[in-house]
Amino acid sequence: MNEYKAILSEKDIPREWYNVVADLPFDLPAPINPATGKPLKKEDLSAIFPASLIEQEMSRKRWIGIPDEVRDIYRQWRPTPLRRARQLEKFLKTKSRIYFKDESASPTGSHKTNTAVAQAYYNKKAGIKKLSTETGAGQWGAALSYACNAFSLACRVYMVKVSFHQKPFRKSLMHIWGSDVVASPSELTESGRMILKKEPHCQGSLGIAISEAVEEAAKNKHTNYALGSVLNHVLLHQTIIGQEARKQLKAFEEKPDYLVACVGGGSNFGGFVFPFIKDKIKNNALNIIAVEPTACPSLTRGIYDYDFGDTARLTPLLKMFTLGHNFMPAGIHAGGLRYHGCSPLVSALHDNGLIQARAFNQLEVFKAAIIFAKTEGIVPAPETSHAVKAAIDIARQDKKGKCIVVCFSGHGFLDLASYDKFLSGELKNYALPLCEIKKALKDLPKF
Amino acid sequence: MNEYKAILSEKDIPREWYNVVADLPFDLPAPINPATGKPLKKEDLSAIFPASLIEQEMSRKRWIGIPDEVRDIYRQWRPTPLRRARQLEKFLKTKSRIYFKDESASPTGSHKTNTAVAQAYYNKKAGIKKLSTETGAGQWGAALSYACNAFSLACRVYMVKVSFHQKPFRKSLMHIWGSDVVASPSELTESGRMILKKEPHCQGSLGIAISEAVEEAAKNKHTNYALGSVLNHVLLHQTIIGQEARKQLKAFEEKPDYLVACVGGGSNFGGFVFPFIKDKIKNNALNIIAVEPTACPSLTRGIYDYDFGDTARLTPLLKMFTLGHNFMPAGIHAGGLRYHGCSPLVSALHDNGLIQARAFNQLEVFKAAIIFAKTEGIVPAPETSHAVKAAIDIARQDKKGKCIVVCFSGHGFLDLASYDKFLSGELKNYALPLCEIKKALKDLPKF
Numbered sequence: 001m002n003e004y005k006a007i008l009s010e011k012d013i014p015r016e017w018y019n020v021v022a023d024l025p026f027d028l029p030a031p032i033n034p035a036t037g038k039p040l041k042k043e044d045l046s047a048i049f050p051a052s053l054i055e056q057e058m059s060r061k062r063w064i065g066i067p068d069e070v071r072d073i074y075r076q077w078r079p080t081p082l083r084r085a086r087q088l089e090k091f092l093k094t095k096s097r098i099y100f101k102d103e104s105a106s107p108t109g110s111h112k113t114n115t116a117v118a119q120a121y122y123n124k125k126a127g128i129k130k131l132s133t134e135t136g137a138g139q140w141g142a143a144l145s146y147a148c149n150a151f152s153l154a155c156r157v158y159m160v161k162v163s164f165h166q167k168p169f170r171k172s173l174m175h176i177w178g179s180d181v182v183a184s185p186s187e188l189t190e191s192g193r194m195i196l197k198k199e200p201h202c203q204g205s206l207g208i209a210i211s212e213a214v215e216e217a218a219k220n221k222h223t224n225y226a227l228g229s230v231l232n233h234v235l236l237h238q239t240i241i242g243q244e245a246r247k248q249l250k251a252f253e254e255k256p257d258y259l260v261a262c263v264g265g266g267s268n269f270g271g272f273v274f275p276f277i278k279d280k281i282k283n284n285a286l287n288i289i290a291v292e293p294t295a296c297p298s299l300t301r302g303i304y305d306y307d308f309g310d311t312a313r314l315t316p317l318l319k320m321f322t323l324g325h326n327f328m329p330a331g332i333h334a335g336g337l338r339y340h341g342c343s344p345l346v347s348a349l350h351d352n353g354l355i356q357a358r359a360f361n362q363l364e365v366f367k368a369a370i371i372f373a374k375t376e377g378i379v380p381a382p383e384t385s386h387a388v389k390a391a392i393d394i395a396r397q398d399k400k401g402k403c404i405v406v407c408f409s410g411h412g413f414l415d416l417a418s419y420d421k422f423l424s425g426e427l428k429n430y431a432l433p434l435c436e437i438k439k440a441l442k443d444l445p446k447f
Numbered sequence: 448m449n450e451y452k453a454i455l456s457e458k459d460i461p462r463e464w465y466n467v468v469a470d471l472p473f474d475l476p477a478p479i480n481p482a483t484g485k486p487l488k489k490e491d492l493s494a495i496f497p498a499s500l501i502e503q504e505m506s507r508k509r510w511i512g513i514p515d516e517v518r519d520i521y522r523q524w525r526p527t528p529l530r531r532a533r534q535l536e537k538f539l540k541t542k543s544r545i546y547f548k549d550e551s552a553s554p555t556g557s558h559k560t561n562t563a564v565a566q567a568y569y570n571k572k573a574g575i576k577k578l579s580t581e582t583g584a585g586q587w588g589a590a591l592s593y594a595c596n597a598f599s600l601a602c603r604v605y606m607v608k609v610s611f612h613q614k615p616f617r618k619s620l621m622h623i624w625g626s627d628v629v630a631s632p633s634e635l636t637e638s639g640r641m642i643l644k645k646e647p648h649c650q651g652s653l654g655i656a657i658s659e660a661v662e663e664a665a666k667n668k669h670t671n672y673a674l675g676s677v678l679n680h681v682l683l684h685q686t687i688i689g690q691e692a693r694k695q696l697k698a699f700e701e702k703p704d705y706l707v708a709c710v711g712g713g714s715n716f717g718g719f720v721f722p723f724i725k726d727k728i729k730n731n732a733l734n735i736i737a738v739e740p741t742a743c744p745s746l747t748r749g750i751y752d753y754d755f756g757d758t759a760r761l762t763p764l765l766k767m768f769t770l771g772h773n774f775m776p777a778g779i780h781a782g783g784l785r786y787h788g789c790s791p792l793v794s795a796l797h798d799n800g801l802i803q804a805r806a807f808n809q810l811e812v813f814k815a816a817i818i819f820a821k822t823e824g825i826v827p828a829p830e831t832s833h834a835v836k837a838a839i840d841i842a843r844q845d846k847k848g849k850c851i852v853v854c855f856s857g858h859g860f861l862d863l864a865s866y867d868k869f870l871s872g873e874l875k876n877y878a879l880p881l882c883e884i885k886k887a888l889k890d891l892p893k894f
Contacts, residue, residue, distance in 0.1 A: 003457045004522040010450045075451040076534070076824055087523070087597075105552075107824030109860070149821055150534075172863035175870055176820050373623050374596055377523060377554030413556070413860035416619035423622055 004086060006248035008079040015066055018239040020274035020345065021232065022062035025281060026352050028344065029319035032306055037447040040316045048217040048225040050126035053119065056233040064236065066118075073117045073150055078240070080105045082248035082405075087375040088392075095401035097254065098391060100408040101245045101272065104378065108173065110410030111268045112143035112228055115237035119226045120147035129222040130154035134184065134209030137163050137335030138170025139381070139410055140228030145177035156223075158184035158212045161204035163335050169414045184209040191215050191312040206339050207325055211312030218314070229265025230309060230318070230343045238271020241407065246275055254403045256286065258394055261407035262386040263290040263299060263357070264336045266343030272407035273355070274345075280354055288355040289394075290346065291386040293365070295430040296329040298322055298342045299350055299357035301437055307341055307444055317445060320347040324440030330430035332362050333418035334382035340440070358390055361429040365389045366422040369412070381410040382418055451533060453695035455526040462513055465686040467721035467792065468679065469509035472728060473799050475791065476766035479753060484894040487763045495664040495672040497573035500566065503680040511683065513565075520564045520597055525687065527552045529695035529852075534822040535839075542848035544701065545838060547855040548692045548719065551825065555620065557857030558715045559590035559675055562684035566673045567594035576669040577601035581631065581656030584610055584782030585617025586828070586857055587675030592624035603670075605631035605659045608651035610782050616861045631656040638662050638759040653786050654772055658759030665761070676712025677756060677765070677790045685718020688854065693722055701850050703733065705841055708854035709833040710737040710746060710804070711783045713790030719854035720802070721792075727801055735802040736841075737793065738833040740812070742877040743776040745769055745789045746797055746804035748884055754788055754891055764892060767794040771887030777877035779809050780865035781829035787887070805837055808876040812836045813869040816859070828857040829865055 021028060030039040045054045056064060066074075085098040103111035123131055131153055135141030141157040148155035157179050159171065164183040174181050184204045185192040191211035195202055202208070210227070217225035227234055249256060259276055261269040273288050280286045292299055298321045307322040309315035322341040323329075329338040342350075349355045365382070368389035373379045380388055384407075391406045398404075412419065421427050468475060477486040492501045503511060513521075532545040550558035570578055578600055582588030588604040595602035604626050606618065611630040621628050631651045632639040638658035642649055649655075657674070664672035674681055696703060706723055708716040720735050727733045737746055745768045754769040756762035769788040770776075776785040789797075796802045812829070815836035820826045827835055831854075838853045845851075859866065868874050 005457070007454050007456075009454075010452070076530075083523070146824055150824075168867070169860075169863040172867050172870075173826065176817060176826060176866055178821070370623060374625070377593055377597075379620065379623060413616075414863075416616040416861075419623055420615070420619050423619075 001252045005081040005083045006251040007081050008244065008247060010075050012244065012247060013071060013074050013078045014240045014243040015071070016063040017066060017236045018243060018275050019059055019062055019064055019236055020277055021060050023278055024348070026348065028348055032317040032447065034313065034317050034445065034447065044316065048214060050122050050128065050224060052122045052126065053233050056236055057231055067121060070118050070121050074240070077106050079244045082245055084252070085376050088372060091371065091375045092392065092395050094395040094398055096395040096398045096404050097401070098395055098404045098406070099249070099252070100406040101241060102408045103241060103268065104408055104411035108139070108142040108146050109413065110139040110143065110381065111238060111241060111271065112140045113146060114240055114271065115228070115234045115267065116143035116147035117150065118237045120144070120151045120153055123224050124151040124153055128153065128224045130156065131226045132156045132158070132213040132216040132223055133226045133228065134158045134206060134213045135228070136160050136206050136338055138167050139336055141179070141181065142170045142173040144226055144228070145174040145179035148179065149177040155179040156216065157181045158186065158209040160184055160206060160209050160335070161202070162331060167335070167414065184212050186212060188212070189215045205311060205328060207311035210310035211314050214310065214314045229267035230341065232345055234267050235270035235274065235343055235345055238267050239274050241268070241271040242273060242275030245272065245405065249405065256405045257402040258287045258289060258404040260289045260291060260387045260391045260404065262337060262383050262409060263292050263342060263346065264339050264383065266346035268407050268409040270343055270346050277354065289390055290350070290355055290357045291390045292357060292359050293332050293334055293337050293386060294359045294361045295332045295432060296323070296338050297359045297432065298340065300359045303441060304347060304351050305444055309341060317447070318344045320344045321350060323437060324443050326443045327440035332430065333415065333427070334386065336383040337386065360386055360389050362427055363429050366427060368392050379412040379419070380408065381412045382415055384409045448699045452528040452530045453698040454528050455691065455694060457522050459691065459694060460518060460521050460525045461687045461690040462518070463510040464513060464683045465690060465722050466506055466509055466511055466683055467724055468507050470725055473795065475795055479764040479894065481760065481764050481892065481894065491763065495661060497569050497575065497671060499569040499573065500680050503683055504678055514568060517565050517568050524553050526691045529692055531699070532823050535819060538818065538822045539839065539842050541842040541845060543842040543845045543851050544848070545842055545851045545853065546696070546699070547853040548688060549855045550688060550715065551855055551858035555586070555589040555593050556860065557586040557590065557828065558685060558688060558718065559587045560593060561687055561718065562675070562681045562714065563590035563594035564597065565684045567591070567598045567600055570671050571598040571600055575600065575671045577603065578673045579603045579605070579660040579663040579670055580673045580675065581605045581653060581660045582675070583607050583653050583785055585614050586783055588628065589617050589620040591673055591675070592621040592626040595626065596624040602626040603663065604628045605633065605656040607631055607653060607656050607782070608649070609778060614782070614861065631659050633659060635659070636662045652758065652775060654758035657757035658761050661757065661761045676714035677788065679792055681714050682717035682721065682790055682792055685714050686721050688715070688718040689720060689722030692719065692852065696852065703852045704849040705734045705736060705851040707736045707738060707834045707838045707851065709784060709830050709856060710739050710789060710793065711786050711830060713793035715854050715856040717790055717793050724801065736837055737797070737802055737804045738837045739804060739806050740779055740781055740784050740833060741806045741808045742779045742879060743770070743785050744806045744879065745787065747806045750888060751794060751798050752891055756788060764894070765791045767791045768797060770884060771890050773890045774887035779877065780862065780874070781833065783830040784833065807833055807836050809874055810876050813874065815839050826859040826866070827855065828859045829862055831856045
C-alpha cells in the first residue's frame with residue numbers, strides 16, 4: 001500500500017478485548033493477599049472495584065466482549081491511524097520501514113482513554129457514584145476525567161504534588177471535564193497525613209498517590225478506585241491497540257520485525273504487543289522491545305519478586321519486576337514512567353524471555369523526540385519518546401530493511417515546558433548507583 | 448451512513464485548489480498601490496513574494512494544481528475527518544445534525560498548516576532562503592515553522608508581545624521546528640523602533656507585527672514574507688478544507704443547511720465555504736455564517752472600504768470590511784481573531800449578501816467551548832469556539848432537523864491557561880463603544 005496511513009473504518013474497531021492469559025505458555029503467579037499470605041480472592045478487591053472488573057482481572061477467557069456503550073464512545077476517535085514515518089525514514093537514511101500506531105489521536109491525547117472509558121462504564125453500571133484515582137504527569141487523570149464526565153460520575157484525582165505544580169495544563173483538562181484535583185500527599189487521607197507528618201514538604205510519588213486514592217475508595221461505599229496501568233484488566237482494555245495495528249499492518253502488507261513501546265506500569269506496551277504474542281511464540285524472530293528510563297529501570301535493573309503496588313502498602317502483593325515500593329525515582333520529565341514496579345503480565349513475559357527491555361537516559365530520549373517532531377511533525381510525549389529513541393537506534397543499525405512498529409502512546413502538546421528546558425540545556429541525566437537500588441529492594445515484603 | 452466520522456483515503460486529498468474568483472457573480476475590487484493610487488501590479492509585490500504566489504494572488508483561473516511535493520506533506524494528516532457531533536446533539540436535545548470538519552488534526556493543531564506548506568514550497572523553489580512572518584496567538588507562527596523546517600528554510604516569527612509572554616507554548620513549538628521567535632514590537636526593524644520610541648511598553652498587535660515582518664522581507668534579497676490569512680492565495684490554499692468536506696458530506700448523504708466558521712483574517716472561513724459558493728448561488732436556502740468576536744467586529748460593525756493591512760502602512764490598500772488599521776482590539780483570548788480587517792474575498796461575499804455575520808462576546812463563547820469539550824471530548828481553540836457557539840445557538844432554535852456543518856479550525860491544548868481563567872471567573876466581556884470604532888475609522892487612507 002502506497003498510503004502514509006492505514007485508518008480502517010469504525011466497523012474495524014474490535015468487538016472484543018483480547019486476554020493474553022489464555023495463550024501464555026506458562027502459569028501466571030497469582031497476586032497475594034498480604035494479610036493472609038494466600039492467593040487473592042475476588043472478595044478481597046470488592047471494596048474498591050466492581051464485580052465485573054474483578055472478573056476480568058482474574059479471567060482466563062481468551063476474548064471478552066466490549067459493551068456497545070463503550071464501543072460507541074471509542075467510535076469518536078477509533079480506529080486510531082497506523083502511520084508510516086516516511087519523513088523520519090528519509091532523515092535517518094535507513095532501509096527500515098517505520099510505522100507508528102498513533103494513540104495520541106484520542107480526545108485526551110494518549111492511549112489512557114481506552115481503559116478509562118471501560119472502567120467508568122462498569123462502575124456506573126454497578127451503581128457507583130464516584131471514582132478516585134492517582135495521576136503523575138496527568139495523562140491518566142485527564143483520561144479518567146473525560147470518561148467520568150461521559151458517564152456522569154464524579155471523579156477525584158490525587159495528582160503527584162510536583163506535577164500538580166509543574167504540569168498545570170493537564171490539571172486544566174481535568175477541571176474542564178469536572179473533576180476535583182488534589183495535590184498528593186494531601187490532608188484528605190490518613191496515608192497522606194502520615195507522610196506529611198514525617199515529611200511536610202514531600203513532593204509526592206505515584207506510589208503515595210495510589211495509597212490515597214485506594215484509601216478513599218475503600219472507606220466510601222459509593223466510591224470506587226480506578227487504576228491507569230499495571231493490573232490485568234487495564235492492560236486487557238488496551239489490547240484494542242494491538243488488534244487494530246495487526247489489521248492495519250496487513251493493509252500495508254507488512255509483518256513486523258520489531259514492536260517497540262515504552263513501559264511505566266506497562267499498559268500501552270501490553271495493549272500493543274499482547275495481540276502479537278502468539279506470533280512471537282510461533283516465530284521467535286519477532287523482537288518485542290520494552291523501553292524504560294535509566295532513572296526508573298524496573299525491567300532492566302529491578303528484581304522479579306512479590307511487592308506492593310503502592311507506598312502505604314495498601315494493595316495486594318503482585319509478582320513483578322520491581323525496584324521496591326519505597327524507591328523514589330529522580331524527577332525526570334517522563335512522569336508516566338516513574339513507577340517502581342511493572343505490570344505482572346509484562347513482567348512474566350520478560351521473565352520468560354518473550355520480550356526484551358532497554359533503558360535510555362533523559363537527554364538522548366529528548367534528542368530523539370526532536371528528530372521525530374522535525375520529521376513527522378508530531379511532538380511526542382516524553383514517555384512516548386523512549387519508544388521513539390529505541391526505534392531510531394534500531395533503524396540506524398538495520399542493514400536489511402526491517403519493519404519496525406512503534407506504539408505512539410501520546411502527544412507532547414502539554415509537555416512543551418519540558419522541551420523548552422531541553423532546548424535551553426537545563427535538563428540532565430540521572431545516574432542511579434547500584435547502592436540506591438539495593439537500599440530500596442531491602443524493603444521488599446516477606447511472607 | 449451510521450459512522451461517527453467520514454475520513455476518506457489519501458486518494459481523496461484534492462489535486463487542485465479552488466479559486467472562487469472564477470465563479471463570483473460580481474467583480475472583485477482590485478488592491479491599490481498606495482504610492483500611485485492605481486491598481487496593484489504584479490511587480491509591486493515582488494520584493495516580498497515569489498512570482499508563483501503573486502500569480503495565484505491575481506489569478507482568475509478556477510482550478511490551480513497542487514504540486515506533488517505539497518500534496519506529499521498533506522498526506523501526513525489529510526484528509527482530515529468530518530465528524531458527526533452525536534454527543535453534542537444528544538446534550539442539546541436538538542433535531543439538528545451537527546458535523547465538524549476537524550482541522551485540529553494537523554501536526555500544528557490548526558488549519559494554518561495547509562497554506563504554510565504551500566507557501567514554504569513555492570518560496571524554496573524560487574531560491575529564497577528565509578521567510579519572515581507575524582503571529583498572534585501562535586497558530587500561524589507554529590504552522591509556518593513546521594513548513595519551513597520541512598523545506599529547510601530559515602524562519603523568523605514576529606510574535607505579538609502580549610502573546611509572546613502569555614502563550615509560551617506555541618513559541619516552544621516554533622523553537623522545536625528551528626524558528627527564531629522575536630517579541631513584536633522589536634528593535635530589529637524601523638517600524639518596531641518607531642513604535643517603541645512613541646510607546647516603550649507597547650504590547651504589540653497583529654498590524655504592527657505584520658509591518659515588522661514585511662519590512663524585513665522587503666529589505667533582504669533572500670528573505671520573503673509569508674502571511675497566514677487575508678490574501679487571496681492564502682485562502683486559495685485553504686480550499687482543500689471545503690472540497691474534502693463536500694465529499695464527506697456526500698458520504699453521509701447530507702446537504703448542508705448551515706456552514707459556520709469563525710473569522711479573523713478569514714482563512715479558515717474562506718477555505719471552508721468557497722467550495723460551496725456555487726451551491727449558495729444556485730440555492731439561496733444555504734446559510735453561510737461568519738462568526739467574529741464582539742471585541743473585534745469588522746464584519747458586523749466595520750465599514751467596507753480601502754484600508755492598509757498593517758499599522759505602519761507598508762501593505763497595499765485592500766478593499767475590505769475594516770475597523771481601521773489603527774484599531775486596537777481588547778485583549779480577548781481568541782488572539783487569532785484580533786485583526787482590524789477581513790479578507791477582501793470574504794468581505795466582498797458579505798457586501799454582496801452571500802454570507803451573514805454574527806458576533807459573540809468572550810464569556811458566551813467559552814461557555815459554548817466547555818459544552819463542546821464535555822460532549823465531544825475535544826477542547827476547541829478560543830477562535831474555533833466562536834463557530835461552536837454559533838452552531839449551538841442554531842441547533843437550539845432548530846425545530847426542523849437541519850444539517851449544520853462547522854469548520855473546527857483548531858484545538859485548544861495550548862490555550863488551557865485561558866480556560867483556567869474562564870473557569871475561575873477571571874475572564875470578562877469587553878464593551879466596544881461606537882465612539883471608539885468611529886475614532887479608528889477616521890484614519891482610513893484617502894487617495
